[in-house]
Amino acid sequence: MIEIATQAGAAAQPRTPLSKARVLDAAVALADEGGVDALSMRRIAQALGVVPMALYKHVANKNELLDGMIDVVIGEIDPPADGADWKTAIRRRVLSARRMLLRHPWASGVIESRMKARANPTLVVMEYLDSMIGIFRGGGFSIDLTHHAMHVMGSRLLGFSQELFEDGAGRDPEPDMPPPEEIAARFPHIAELAMAVAHDDESVVGSGCDDQFEFEFALDLTLDGLERLHGDP
Amino acid sequence: MIEIATQAGAAAQPRTPLSKARVLDAAVALADEGGVDALSMRRIAQALGVVPMALYKHVANKNELLDGMIDVVIGEIDPPADGADWKTAIRRRVLSARRMLLRHPWASGVIESRMKARANPTLVVMEYLDSMIGIFRGGGFSIDLTHHAMHVMGSRLLGFSQELFEDGAGRDPEPDMPPPEEIAARFPHIAELAMAVAHDDESVVGSGCDDQFEFEFALDLTLDGLERLHGDP
């Protein structure tokens, strides 16, 4: 009876044994809902009903955990559509990657921080890059142009927007900020642009700026540029 | 005598009173030499010969410190060259920003993390953006095209390379990485590219890839694309 009672009590925390996949899934879920700041070894362990040290049996350290989380989300990107020309194949895959990033807003920051830390790309990321290179090569790009294309695309290959600022809506008004009219007077060009954009599409609430449109605009400008270089060498 | 001895002892730590500028300069210097991970309130205080809490008289918290550091390095970017057409004016300024980023490798990460935190851009950053918008407008860009141009340029306006990976040289060989020949077999397109690049310019040691050239290549492809949109609407 004592054993049964103990098992009933243990049923609150999952009985399925810990695995690397379960640790990574818990970490991704935690980051999805609370952002990357809410991600700590202690908190992942708590979510799994496990003592913090138990995690270190499945991931060597936090960096390996982050790499594993990257692999999980990269795996969500659609495989390359076959039969399409290089331009639409690249385009579709990048847009799929962007949808993944919108589901996992923490991912771009984690990927970037792992790059800055001079970490090696994971095998999953290399697989992704290899397949992207293959699309350019299959489209008839020379090795040199493919090399340049990979640099030109850069993080956009993974759906990064490369914008300076995120959507401005829902930002805390800072106390030391001058009032809007003074801002407008000091930065006339920003004010002019903000006015025009706000007036342009009144339908969209918030930023008054269609992120998806701007992303595709920039992506197409880049792909068109590459196509031109590919066409007349 | 005791007072003199005390002053002589105090001469080891700077006697000039603390100011926001001195705090920021110390923080920038610390980040320049040790990276952003070496940056902590406690360590800045130590470098200034001051108790940690003394910093909070000049910066409200660490976020305000980071914003101040951003302002310091943005201030190092050359002012816009007047008399030049829009394209060379933008080009020169972006290249100046890139030189700044190479001097302060931590800056891009700090700027990005402040963006992700949905912080408002500082007045110094807004001044920079306002002047960049002004260059496009002065070059005859319509409001709409200027708006798109600012999105297309994105973080490249501040000299960001937007590359997926930094220079691969000097990276720790990870233990779980397969041997090079297996990598080459699993990722044939990457291998082909790496071989070609390494063979291409044997003069450059390390990555075998000219970062400055690739940056300008991508920048010019973008500016050419904008010029084309500007020219034939």
Add this chain to the structure above:
DNA sequence: ACCTGAACACCGTTCAAGT
């Protein structure tokens, strides 16, 4: 042999005690 609690060396920031 395995698991894990306590401990270590940090961190940003608060707060009360001391001058």
Add this chain to the structure above:
DNA sequence: ACCTGAACACCGTTCAAGT
């Protein structure tokens, strides 16, 4: 009134003690 040391609530990770 001002300054600051100790303390708080964290963090990733080590390590020895207990089973």
